[in-house]
Amino acid sequence: MPQGQVPTTPDDGRTTRQRRHSPLVVVHHGAGKGKSTAAFGLALRGWNQGWSTAVFQFVKSAKWRIGEEQALTTLGRVHEQTGEGGPVEWHKMGSGWSWSRKAGTEEDHARDAREGWAEIQRRLAAEQHQMYVLDEFSYVLKWGWVDVAEVVETLQQRPGYQHVVITGRDPHPDLLAIADVATEMTKVAHPFDKGQKGQKGIEW
């Protein structure tokens, strides 16, 4: 692995240590595979640091990321039982969010998405987690369900030490502009092109 060389030392009045421990906004976008899997890979690192991690899945799908959910919530259970690692919460926007008494409807994804975002705002204000994974959240902005200016303001003004990882294609430029780390996953080869459908263990 090439060692990270710091090309510039900014004149921002902060020490290297302060910069080292900056909470990050991370965006994984692009048409290639690996956007969400890389986010969950980051969650493994957070778990090992003892961080509290919360995953929010924003787009309803027949293919929930069951493999990652099982594995990460198992790690959360290990934390509860042995104290190793950190706690893990996994919330999905299926039929309403798990914390909500309201049953979601298949028809009102926009309302459910707004409710999910409002909960994330509350948790950020309360500094509830150290790592948030907002899976497929770019679509929520793209489809206008949540206002991008509000998201940008909330992320920029979040208190304390809270990393936020956002995945999905076509992220709004205003979101990309505030990302500390943005990676575009570009499709070079994909079995769909050969007429092969997704398979267990690889796609979910």
Added chain:
Amino acid sequence: MPQGQVPTTPDDGRTTRQRRHSPLVVVHHGAGKGKSTAAFGLALRGWNQGWSTAVFQFVKSAKWRIGEEQALTTLGRVHEQTGEGGPVEWHKMGSGWSWSRKAGTEEDHARDAREGWAEIQRRLAAEQHQMYVLDEFSYVLKWGWVDVAEVVETLQQRPGYQHVVITGRDPHPDLLAIADVATEMTKVAHPFDKGQKGQKGIEW
């Protein structure tokens, strides 16, 4: 998540079911972040399928991927204790490989890399695992430590149902040519550019 639409149905004499359960060669490359994290995210899915997973880290580094190693080997331990998920092995090329009696030297990375590859060949022939993660293996080819034609032949002729995920920059074109899934991670924004060094939980 957009549903995967199969653009073409190939005339290769195989059924859709056969194509669905094809073992894949997956390559994550590019200068952006997420190559290895996405590979370990895939390992979460494999674990949940009950697959045997083995990770081989090929490049010595002060920054081993400790977070992922701890998390994935913890999942392997859960499997041993409860039967959930699958077994996980994690091997790194530090001072010789863990299965070897020979102590590696700091000087002979090429020899250690060849020994690691020979072990992977033995395991592929024995169908020992369902998922192999060859982390940073592209450099082993780039630096000529292992012959790319031999790697291509071994991968193409591997028996049974064994997925192989390879990470690292600048993969050899012959390797890319046989990849079923290849994703290039492109750097769009990175905190190193702002003079920020790597931090725990994010970089390792």
